[in-house]
Amino acid sequence: MPFRAALAAALPPHRIVDDPDVIAAYSNDQAAWAPAGKAALLVRPADAEEVRRVVELCFVHRVPVVARGAGTGLSGGANAVDECVVLSLEGMNRVLEIDTAEQLAVVQPGVVNDDLRAAVAEHGLWYPPDPASSPWSTLGGNAATNAGGVCCLKYGVTRDYVLGLQVVxxxxxxxxxxxxxRKGVAGYDLTALMIGSEGTLGVITELTVRLLPLPRKPHTIVGAFGSLVAAGEAVAEVARRGLTPDALELVDRYCLQAVDEWKNMGLADLGDVLLLARSSTEEAAIQDAFDAAGAVFSTYSTDEEEAEALFAARRLAYPALERLGPVLTEDVCVPRALVPEMLARIERHGQAHGVHVANIAHAGDGNLHPLIIAEDPAKAQIVFDLIIDDCLDLGGTVTGEHxxxxxxxxxxHTELxxxxxxxxxxxxxxxxxxxxxxxxxxI
Amino acid sequence: MPFRAALAAALPPHRIVDDPDVIAAYSNDQAAWAPAGKAALLVRPADAEEVRRVVELCFVHRVPVVARGAGTGLSGGANAVDECVVLSLEGMNRVLEIDTAEQLAVVQPGVVNDDLRAAVAEHGLWYPPDPASSPWSTLGGNAATNAGGVCCLKYGVTRDYVLGLQVVxxxxxxxxxxxxxRKGVAGYDLTALMIGSEGTLGVITELTVRLLPLPRKPHTIVGAFGSLVAAGEAVAEVARRGLTPDALELVDRYCLQAVDEWKNMGLADLGDVLLLARSSTEEAAIQDAFDAAGAVFSTYSTDEEEAEALFAARRLAYPALERLGPVLTEDVCVPRALVPEMLARIERHGQAHGVHVANIAHAGDGNLHPLIIAEDPAKAQIVFDLIIDDCLDLGGTVTGEHxxxxxxxxxxHTELxxxxxxxxxxxxxxxxxxxxxxxxxxI
Structure with a gap:
């Protein structure tokens, strides 16, 4: 039986989509710059057994299969390849179990990150990994890419919370x-091997994730700086002093202005570059480190609304910039003490090639997201590549979380x-x- | 050139040991019950390049190679196989770097766990994984087995602290x-794959480990219980109440008496079964949970000396029992709410087969270490196997950390x-x- 007929025999008919417009809509993620192939079909399985049947048929017929969640990725990992089956897991979106004593949840891969948070919060529990895409991205996609986020500085990334997987x-x-x-060492850690493998080693059909108790609201510390490099110095100073904020984020003037233009928040009045930190225990010490590094303004508050607004601005920076045109998103991670040096190099590359580079960063992790405003794609690509070379030169990695x-x-390839x-x-x-x-x- | 001659040509002569008595001393770990083969040679490399040469020659000549650290393992993972080269990495014991800003250390595999702790403590830093073997076991062995310990309940296991490896x-x-x-997703997580693979996928020649700031000393909470199952109920109650102690250890009467006989500490007077917990924030709530589960005595203190003595007793339990004869050490992990059920089953199996089973446990993790006193090896093996079957029956894993x-x-094989x-x-x-x-x- 040919592949298409075998697939039709294996699944309820409405699972398979042939409409080229719908297929095209499911054929790329948010990496505007990454090429996407022309998929043959879109399949929307309803359960793990349907996923298994699809992949088994793809194996027998040697048909490529590209699994995807919400398609919020920024590296093209979920982009279709020619003649592939795109396997959309967004319909498998049930939270199957919340075990409060064991502090774990079992979820299908299409559960949206924020939906899991909301579900477990009702039980006083918390799922820490919080990529900026959390209102849309799915747990399956988060695991396939080993997604990070703002809370990772203290609480770790997706891999640190996935206890087990069901995989095809x-x-x-x-x-x-x-x-x-909670613990277990029976055999090789194939779970960790799957996390971050971007659908190249298996298709995730269920996740068992570890939860923490909901923490108390921390204080928010704000520092405004006159330059990127000054803000980077403050990040290095926080590291040198051995301080451990829960989160330490950087947002530069380009991003503040873009958010202001969209949401009219008046953020750019605060300063050229903002550092936003969270801490329950070291707020004064972090403010002191900001000041020592030359903050033009600093404060900390427990005003939840104000703090939420600032972190919301951080989250809005990327979509706000995207409104203004195509953005080539970088994602490099360097040792924390070298954040100022890396930011200085990024700035120089932008200037040398006449390209605007905005910066948001999980700065406390050394994880920088230069956002290259792509007026001239060729120039943008040059700057993108120079930043990658520099991060390797500084002992970093070419992708921190994307x-x-x-x-x-x-x-x-160069890094490994x-x-x-x-x-x-x-x-x-x-x-x-x-x-x-x-x-x-x-690979 | 034959293998032995090629090896002699590749290494300084004193690296290779032919003395059968010395080879025999390096041919097994602490798992008295696991069979060991007869090794051909012992090699003590001085650096990674020497390790590489040995393994390359073993590859060319198809000679098995068994890497080992201090040989404190409890599953026979480092036992020699016939005609193998035993590769002892204990001589590669230098701390190469402590980076306080990045909060990491780079070490050779033969560095002893406690030696690393002492070295980083001078910088106000802390390496959390603390297997009971920490005064002797090496970081390379800890990584090869993904070692756990007392602190794992709150702070995680070895895998959570290894950022990078150099491997042959x-x-x-x-x-x-x-x-x-701090973060990075460039390629598959081969580091995690190596951790816990027990030298079957590569030989670790260097580790880069993440450090934390030294925490404040927590309070120690002690609960004494009239039975194993009552203590297990207290563990389940702590979990049900959503409490998160830093550590939650169980020591039973057999172990308390064995330590008393050796060190004359008078521990058995406190009660039949002790729970020892640590917490900086929930000491009253944990004591309350102990009481609610029927503790015959409970208290908490900040008296460091007293607290250290109690945790030292926990650490001494295994060697104290070993003094009394061969011990078959179990290591199973079950969901925390099922700790009382698992302890009840262990007790029943011991009674049914006339075998003494002592219990120590990282109880808060559900990680139990029944210690089977092996008067009759055949009976001990039956109980060992019954415990494994039961832990799987309860949704657990056959090895939590050993x-x-x-x-x-x-x-x-049954589990996977x-x-x-x-x-x-x-x-x-x-x-x-x-x-x-x-x-x-x-495998």
Missing amino acids: TGEGKLVRLGRRT GVGLLKMRGM GQDVLAMHRAVKAALDPAGILNPGKV | TGEGKLVRLGRRT GVGLLKMRGM GQDVLAMHRAVKAALDPAGILNPGKV
Whole structure:
């Protein structure tokens, strides 16, 4: 039986979408700069068994399969490849279980990050990883990309919260990896191997995630600085003093102005570059570090509304800039003490090539997101590549949290080197012997 | 050139040990019950390049290589296999770097856990994973087994602290995995894959570990209970109330008496079963949960000396019991709410088969260590296997922190199932194509 007919026989008919317009809408993520292929079909499975059947048929017929959640990725990892099946998991969106004693939740991959937070908050629990896309992005996508966020500085990234996965393998087998218990070392950590593998080693059909008790609201510390590099110095000073804020975010003038133009918040009046920190215990010490590094203004408050507004502005920075035109989003991570040096280099590259570069950053992690305003795509690409080279030069990594996808393949190859890439290829071949899972991504 | 001659040509002569008595002393870990093969040679490399040369020659000549640290493992993971090279990494014991701003340390694999703690404490920093073997066990061994400990309840296990590794692959290549930055998603998480793989996927030659600021001393909460199951109920009650102690340990009468006999501490006068908890914020609430579950005595104190003595007793329990004869050490992990049920089953199995079972436990994690006093090895093995079956029946895992090694292979096979085992074998073949790395362990 040909593939299309076999698929029709294996699934209820309304699961399969042939409409080219709908397929096209599901064929790329938010990385405007990454190329997308022309998918053959869109499939919207309703449960893990349907996912298994699709992948098994793709394995038998050697058809590529690209899994996706909400498509909020920024590296092209979920972009279609030619003649593939796009497998949209957004319909599998049920929270299956919240276990308050064990502090875990079991969810389908299409559950939206903020929906899980809201569900567990009713039980006094908290799921920490909070990518800026949390109102839209799904847990499956968060796990596939090992998403980070604002809270990661203190609380860690997605990988730190996934205890176990149900996965469909490259040969169409439905398996359980990991565990429900707090600890466990039975066998290789294939759960961690799947996290961040961007759908190239398996398709996630269920997640068991660890939860924490809802923390008390921390204080918010604000510092305004006269330049990017001054703000970077404050980040390095916080690190040098051994301070550990829960979050430490940077937003520059471009971003503040873009948010102001959209939401009329008057943020740019505060200063050229803002640092926003959260802490329950070190607010005075963090303010002191900001001041020592040359803050033109600093304060801290427990006014929740004011604090929420500032962090909301941080979240709005990316969509606000996107309103103004195509944005090429960088995502590099450097040692924290080198944040000022990296910010200085980014600024120089922008100036040298006549390209506007806005900056938001999970600065406390050393995770910078230069946003390259792409008036001239060729120039933007040059600056993008120079930033990658510089982050490697400073001992950093080419992607802190957005993933490799298509945009960071060159950088990752340089970072890892041939021997480690060969290990990646061997692992990929071991778990996806037919090479059908999101081919051409990551490696 | 034959293997022995090639090895002699590749290393300074005193690195290679042929003395059968010395080789025998390096041919097993602390799992008295696990069989050990007869090694051909012991090699004590001085640096990563020497490790690389040894493994490369083993690859070319198809000679098995078993890497080991201090040999404190409890599952036979470091036991020699016939005709192997035992590769002792204990001589590679230098702390290479402590970076206070980035809060990380770079160490050789033979650095002893407590030595790293002492070195970083001078900088106000802390390496949390604290297996009971911390005065002797090495960071390389801790990583190879993904060691846990008392602090893991709040602070996580070894895997949560290893940012990057230098590893010699199964083909004798020296590679770097992971990163120095706080975050990073460039490629598959091969670092996590190596952690807990017990030397079957690579030989660790350097570790970059994340550090935390030294925390303030917490309070110690003590509860004494009339039975194992009552203490287990208190653990479940702590979980049900959403309390999050830093540590929550259980020590039963057998262990208390064994420590008393050795160190004359008078612990058994406190009660039949002790729970020891640590917390900086919830000491009254934890004591209340202990009382509600029927504690016959409870208190909390900040008397550091008294608290240290109690936790020292917990650490001494295993060596104290070992003094009295061979001990078959279990290591299972169950959901926390099922700790009383699991403890009741363990007690019943011991009684039914006329075998003494002592219990220590990282109870707050659900990680139990029944210690089977092996008067009759055959009976002890029956109880060992029954406990494994029960932990799986309760949704647990057959090894919480000691690793699979030799003792847990049967249990792990049951836990994982054929399809997941096939994934393990594929990954093993991908990264160790000649099958020379610690063959016959884990899978």
